[in-house]
Amino acid sequence: MGFRSSDGTFELTPCCAFSCVAGSSAAQPFVVTVAPAVRLMMDLHAHLCSNEVIGFLGGTVDAVARTISIERVRGEMPRG
Numbered sequence: 001m002g003f004r005s006s007d008g009t010f011e012l013t014p015c016c017a018f019s020c021v022a023g024s025s026a027a028q029p030f031v032v033t034v035a036p037a038v039r040l041m042m043d044l045h046a047h048l049c050s051n052e053v054i055g056f057l058g059g060t061v062d063a064v065a066r067t068i069s070i071e072r073v074r075g076e077m078p079r080g
Contacts, residue, residue: 030061034070045075052078 038057046053058072 030066030068032068032070038070038073041073041075045073049075049077054078 042055045055053075054077055073055075057070058074059068059070061068
């Protein structure tokens with residue numbers, strides 16, 4: 001996850017291939033579902049931004065069913 005630095009801005013977490021995670025098996029551990037309204041908002045936000053696209057995703061995790069459901073989105077505009 002990203003975190004807030006001392007000046008109040010958000011730091012981005014670098015992405016890596018799942019295989020680089022220590023102890024990972026061949027299959028990804030969770031199935032991720034994204035609500036249609038979230039997909040629409042992400043697409044709209046990406047098309048309206050003239051520079052980097054930043055935002056927050058929220059939802060639920062079911063460890064037993066091994067699912068992550070993204071149900072909310074909030075687009076942000078970069079500072080500067």
